Amino acid sequence: MDCVLLASGSKGNCIYIGNETDAVVIDAGIGYLYRTLGEYQLPAENVRGLLVTHEHSDHVRSAKAFLKSAHIPVAASGGTLSEMERNGMIPLSSEKILLGKGIEAEFGTLRTAAFATYHDAREPTGFIIDDGDSRIGVCLDTHKVTDTMLAALCACDAVVLESNYSTSAMKSDTFDRCKMCRSCGAACGGSCAVLRPYPRYLKDRIIHDGHLSNEASSEVLSRLKKSVGTVALAHLSENYNRPNLAREIAEDATEGGDVRIFVSDQCPMYRENRMVRFSV
Numbered sequence: 001m002d003c004v005l006l007a008s009g010s011k012g013n014c015i016y017i018g019n020e021t022d023a024v025v026i027d028a029g030i031g032y033l034y035r036t037l038g039e040y041q042l043p044a045e046n047v048r049g050l051l052v053t054h055e056h057s058d059h060v061r062s063a064k065a066f067l068k069s070a071h072i073p074v075a076a077s078g079g080t081l082s083e084m085e086r087n088g089m090i091p092l093s094s095e096k097i098l099l100g101k102g103i104e105a106e107f108g109t110l111r112t113a114a115f116a117t118y119h120d121a122r123e124p125t126g127f128i129i130d131d132g133d134s135r136i137g138v139c140l141d142t143h144k145v146t147d148t149m150l151a152a153l154c155a156c157d158a159v160v161l162e163s164n165y166s167t168s169a170m171k172s173d174t175f176d177r178c179k180m181c182r183s184c185g186a187a188c189g190g191s192c193a194v195l196r197p198y199p200r201y202l203k204d205r206i207i208h209d210g211h212l213s214n215e216a217s218s219e220v221l222s223r224l225k226k227s228v229g230t231v232a233l234a235h236l237s238e239n240y241n242r243p244n245l246a247r248e249i250a251e252d253a254t255e256g257g258d259v260r261i262f263v264s265d266q267c268p269m270y271r272e273n274r275m276v277r278f279s280v
């Protein structure tokens with residue numbers, strides 16, 4: 001299967017996962033999505049469904065327009081579907097498919113299961129996509145990863161995992177590792193300061209009910225490294241993270257394993273890859 005992270009982060013999230021005949025799109029957080037697929041030579045006619053992790057705007061911004069132009073069903077947890085409906089994000093003509101604990105769905109040759117994540121949304125989930133040949137797990141927007149989630153991710157060939165913020169940067173509003181000029185190289189311009197410091201209440205929300213730190217993400221990776229060969233780090237904070245820092249911590253955590261690591265970043269200043277694309 002091919003996995004393409006078209007966008008990742010608080011400005012918009014969208015992932016295409018598919019084989020030669022069938023595909024799903026996970027989250028519709030970028031505009032002109034139907035057209036964008038074409039621009040990247042991703043066959044929109046293969047897309048059998050839009051899967052939504054949760055109702056925050058960076059994940060559903062263009063859901064309604066995309067569902068209308070692609071004529072496909074939308075699949076999510078009951079809580080996410082009802083929040084999307086309440087906010088008018090689902091066209092009346094669209095079929096809704098419930099995903100949840102013990103409830104799987106098939107999109108052509110792609111079998112899809114959901115698992116609960118921990119985030120300040122109604123009923124957020126991650127997804128496992130399996131086409132019989134390979135399996136890809138997607139775990140975004142969660143402040144913790146439980147054993148149940150780990151078990152699901154361990155059984156995947158590739159995992160897209162949130163690596164949102166640096167714990168020390170979140171504490172001090174500076175990147176101390178950048179002092180060594182290892183973490184972000186020339187792109188940091190030698191500056192150790194975060195772009196835009198957050199107020200305390202927002203930091204608390206991110207840490208306790210929002211997102212996964214580089215450190216928590218790397219702990220997950222150290223558990224995955226024996227079974228998962230490909231990892232894409234995603235949903236990096238543009239303020240409290242830098243791609244090379246996230247990569248370094250991930251590489252340390254997966255040492256001894258044979259893991260390909262990709263980093264998807266939204267901030268052009270530190271962008272290491274415009275788009276992450278891999279096959280498993």
Ligand SMILES: [Zn+2]
Nearest residue numbers: 009010058141
């Ligand atoms: Zn998000």
Ligand SMILES: [Zn+2]
Nearest residue numbers: 054056119141
């Ligand atoms: Zn969110």
